Amino acid sequence: MEETNVSLKLLIDTKSQKVLFAEADKNFIDFLFYILALPVGTFIALLTKKGMVGSLGNIYESIENLSTTYLRPNVNKETLLKPKVQISGDSTVPGVPLLLPKVESSSTSSRNLYRCSSSYSHRYVADDSSAKCPSCHSSMSGTLSLVDPSRATNTTFSSEGGYVKGVVTYMVMDDLVVKPMSTISSITVLNRFNVKDVSVLEEKVVDLGINEGVKLLKASVWSKSALTDVFLPMLKQEVQAAWNNEMSEDD
Structure with missing residues (x-):
């Protein structure tokens, strides 16, 4: 860069x-x-855990060290440690x-959003394809594209x-x-x-x-x-x- x-x-x-x-x-x-x-997570990533004043660095390190066994299936550590x-x-x-x-x-790296794979009428959106539709519990695997507004x-x-x-x-x-x-x-x-x-x-x-x-x-x-x-x-x-x-x- x-x-x-x-x-x-x-x-x-x-x-x-x-x-x-x-x-x-x-x-x-x-x-x-x-x-x-x-975001706070980006602050800590830029300054490093040791460079943080107070206890925020400890929270960050705890998430890093926590086994994925204790996380819900649709939770990705990266969304907390390195927010978009x-x-x-x-x-x-x-x-x-x-x-x-x-x-x-x-x-x-991905700018995709996901909808219910079973029905277009279920108007829910997720940023993780492993999420389940609240209406029918089908996978949220239908791909949508997030469009940013242009500078113009x-x-x-x-x-x-x-x-x-x-x-x-x-x-x-x-x-x-x-x-x-x-x-x-x-x-x-x-x-x-x-x-x-x-x-x-x-x-x-x-x-x-x-x-x-x-x-x-x-x-x-x-x-x-x-x-x-x-x-x-x-x-x-x-x-x-x-x-x-x-x-x-x-x-």
Whole structure:
């Protein structure tokens, strides 16, 4: 899958080593809003069980370890562990950047639905051909095809795709609060953090790829300083690498 990079301009307080806010376009905001559309099972699959805060990872692992003997005949583990979802570029919302890896699932390979094999008048639908018709108990093995609406008929979003309009610059706070960018809002933030000396402020432009997308996804779950936690360590590594290169050239 082709990776899409999204740029973000950070305003950093170098004295407190904190990102005050970021200046972002619609691509980054679309990605943030798309996080809310992800099922919990997909969250855990992307972050790994050990990366989850709390006990959700234990529920996931319990399902993995539970013998199919204890599951009902028409229950497939994959529907819980890897729920049907289209990630980023395959999203049902066109235009969301490719900032998360694709979660493969055997349940996502088929787009079929099934009807009662005995009668068309039994108006039940199943996503598993082993299910039984509630009316006559025949197998639900008659194949139906699920048709997604085309992008041309999708009136929920504009032709540019995603969730928000692209003509606006957005302010994203360290805790991922999103609002339209304005001069007044910038001054308000500086006052809130009691920034008196603007010389301690530094602008940095960072690029987000899949690695940063996953880190931001994880930080959005447990951190109130997501931008600082994700990007400041990355910037420090870049500075250290540049310094090491300079020293090696001098030698």
